[in-house]
Amino acid sequence: MISRRIGEDILRIFRQAHASFVSGEELSRELGVTRAAVWKQITQLRQLGYVIEAFPSKGYRLAASPDALIPSEIRAGLETQIVGRDIVFFDEADSTNLRARELGDGMAPEGMVVIADSQHAGKGRMGRTWVSPPGVNLYATILLRPPILPFDAPQLTFLSAVAVAQAVEDVTPLTPQLKWPNDILVNGMKVAGLLNEMDAEIDKVRYVLLGIGVNINMEHTQFPDRLRYPATSLSIQSGTQVSRLKFVRSLLMHLDLLYDSYLKGGFSSIRGLWEKYCALVGHSVEVDFNDHVARGIYEGIDSDGALLLRTTGGLERILAGDVRPL
Numbered sequence: 667m668i669s670r671r672i673g674e675d676i677l678r679i680f681r682q683a684h685a686s687f688v689s690g691e692e693l694s695r696e697l698g699v700t701r702a703a704v705w706k707q708i709t710q711l712r713q714l715g716y717v718i719e720a721f722p723s724k725g726y727r728l729a730a731s732p733d734a735l736i737p738s739e740i741r742a743g744l745e746t747q748i749v750g751r752d753i754v755f756f757d758e759a760d761s762t763n764l765r766a767r768e769l770g771d772g773m774a775p776e777g778m779v780v781i782a783d784s785q786h787a788g789k790g791r792m793g794r795t796w797v798s799p800p801g802v803n804l805y806a807t808i809l810l811r812p813p814i815l816p817f818d819a820p821q822l823t824f825l826s827a828v829a830v831a832q833a834v835e836d837v838t839p840l841t842p843q844l845k846w847p848n849d850i851l852v853n854g855m856k857v858a859g860l861l862n863e864m865d866a867e868i869d870k871v872r873y874v875l876l877g878i879g880v881n882i883n884m885e886h887t888q889f890p891d892r893l894r895y896p897a898t899s900l901s902i903q904s905g906t907q908v909s910r911l912k913f914v915r916s917l918l919m920h921l922d923l924l925y926d927s928y929l930k931g932g933f934s935s936i937r938g939l940w941e942k943y944c945a946l947v948g949h950s951v952e953v954d955f956n957d958h959v960a961r962g963i964y965e966g967i968d969s970d971g972a973l974l975l976r977t978t979g980g981l982e983r984i985l986a987g988d989v990r991p992l
């Protein structure tokens with residue numbers, strides 16, 4: 667596992683220089699390190715895909731940046747109150763949820779975002795693994811410390827689902843749909859999944875972890891042969907590469923706004939938005955749960971996030987299961 671804060675300060679200096687040359691001497695003076703240390707950081711940035719020109723007489727110039735999820739790049743232009751207060755980046759992690767849990771058990775501030783370029787033990791729901799190759803997708807966990815009862819924490823899953831849908835709308839021409847309880851679909855195929863976890867006492871949430879995995883630029887060949895649900899990526903569906911940086915900035919901004927309205931107004935505002943993105947509300951569906959199948963009209967979700975199904979026997983509340991259109 668490699669933690670990266672590499673080159674953050676150099677990138678800031680290059681950004682301030684607006685594509686002009688900065689001498690090695692200036693870099694070493696501003697960073698307070700030797701010329702050799704500057705050179706080492708330049709080499710590391712190049713390995714990450716940054717194109718840095720070097721001329722002995724002029725110094726260094728940043729000619730092009732990769733679509734890398736480096737915290738300083740994400741922060742540039744990010745206007746949020748809580749979400750993104752701290753951004754921690756791992757080149758490779760076991761799972762961002764595990765890393766965030768470790769930091770959450772310490773002093774990590776509310777709003778901390780943990781991002782990995784790849785995960786070797788990415789966690790999906792129900793003990794499944796989440797395929798997490800490098801360089802193409804987003805694997806992020808956001809740590810929140812909401813003043814709510816543990817009982818209400820599942821409401822935040824719906825908040826993160828709406829934020830992902832809004833980010834998909836912002837940065838692609840695609841129409842996202844939400845599938846209860848926590849899948850994000852495009853054209854009926856899964857593009858993103860959510861794995862929310864929490865740490866709580868009996869009457870107090872210590873922290874909630876919003877684990878978000880989005881297939882952004884993953885190609886057909888990178889998906890495993892057999893998946894429980896047909897999966898796709900934003901680039902496959904839109905036919906064009908999607909900027910991971912733009913996506914993550916948009917996601918964090920929407921999460922921040924939604925979290926603010928959740929703290930001020932409770933779950934009802936989020937619930938309405940979630941139902942707007944859930945194409946199946948009002949339609950006939952069947953739901954697999956507890957080893958049986960129920961059929962009825964999908965009426966939406968209640969204040970606990972339970973699915974409401976109008977059957978011939980009355981209104982059923984379903985807490986976990988799988989929904990299909992009829």
Ligand code: BTN
Pocket residue numbers: 760761762763764785787788789790791792794796804805806807848849858859860861877878879880
């Ligand atoms: C699902 O099964 O649909 C949920 C997948 C959640 C994957 C994300 S990727 C970032 C975060 N870290 C993990 O290990 N899992 C979640």
